[in-house]
Amino acid sequence: MTDYIAQYKEYHRDKKKYRGDNLAPQIHHILELIQMTQSTTLLDYGCGKGKQWTNNILPVTPTLYDPAVPEHENKPTGTFDGVISTDVMEHIPEEQIPQVFQEISQYATRFVFLAIATDPAIAVLPNGENAHCTLKPLEWWVDTWKEHTTNKELQVHIKTYGQYRGYQIV
Numbered sequence: 001m002t003d004y005i006a007q008y009k010e011y012h013r014d015k016k017k018y019r020g021d022n023l024a025p026q027i028h029h030i031l032e033l034i035q036m037t038q039s040t041t042l043l044d045y046g047c048g049k050g051k052q053w054t055n056n057i058l059p060v061t062p063t064l065y066d067p068a069v070p071e072h073e074n075k076p077t078g079t080f081d082g083v084i085s086t087d088v089m090e091h092i093p094e095e096q097i098p099q100v101f102q103e104i105s106q107y108a109t110r111f112v113f114l115a116i117a118t119d120p121a122i123a124v125l126p127n128g129e130n131a132h133c134t135l136k137p138l139e140w141w142v143d144t145w146k147e148h149t150t151n152k153e154l155q156v157h158i159k160t161y162g163q164y165r166g167y168q169i170v
Contacts, residue, residue, distance in 0.1 A: 022087035023052040026115045029157060030084055034060055037110040037155060039081030045104055046088030047072055076107070083108040086115040089141070090132040097134060098148035105149035112156045116141055119162035138166035145170055 034042070042062035044053070050064045050072060063080065066072040083104050092100055104112055121131035136144075138160040145156060156170035 022115065022117075026084070026086050026113070026159070027057060029115075029159065030082075030113055031058060033082060033111045033113055033155060033157065034058060037081060039110050041080040041082070043076060043080040043083045043107055045083050045085040045107070046091075079109050080107055081110040082113070083111075084113045086113075087117055089114060089116045090118070090121075090134050092134060094134045094136075097144055101145055101148045102150075105151045105154065108151070108154050110155065112154055113159075114141070114145075114157070115159045115161065117162050118160050118164040135163075137164035138168055142168050142170055 033039070040060060042058070042060045044050070044062040044064050047053075047062075047064040047066045047069070049069055050066075053062065053064070056062075060082075062084070063076050064072045065074075065076050067075075085104065089097065089100070117132060118135050118137065119132070120135065123131040125131055138158065141158050141160065145158065157167070158170060159167045
């Protein structure tokens, strides 16, 4: 199995690569969830370099976490009202998704928002592999979330875009 974290650390060494530009199309969903759940704390799980938060238009400044970016690689402690993850899950090997979903659900107390690409990436990792290694339809992501998380009180919204487009409240 490829060591994806090592590959992403190498990828992110280039300061110009992935600045977090996929957040903008998701802001209205996230803002709605923050307002609906009256959330005051937020975790961006897989934030990349975090540049997407330079001009934060949300009422909450998120805690940033990304294991492949040195300045954000330390796992956060505690819980957060909301956890968001945009353009991240498709980069995680399929066999690791259950563990990641469990971790995300343990961080969140009110809501989770996942935006997941379903097309191959433009980006290629240093080892030559496509950066998107788990390309699944919305139903697979929803079923996997339901199967591998125990916090049923969360508002969970999953959006897929690309060849398999959809939006579902779990």
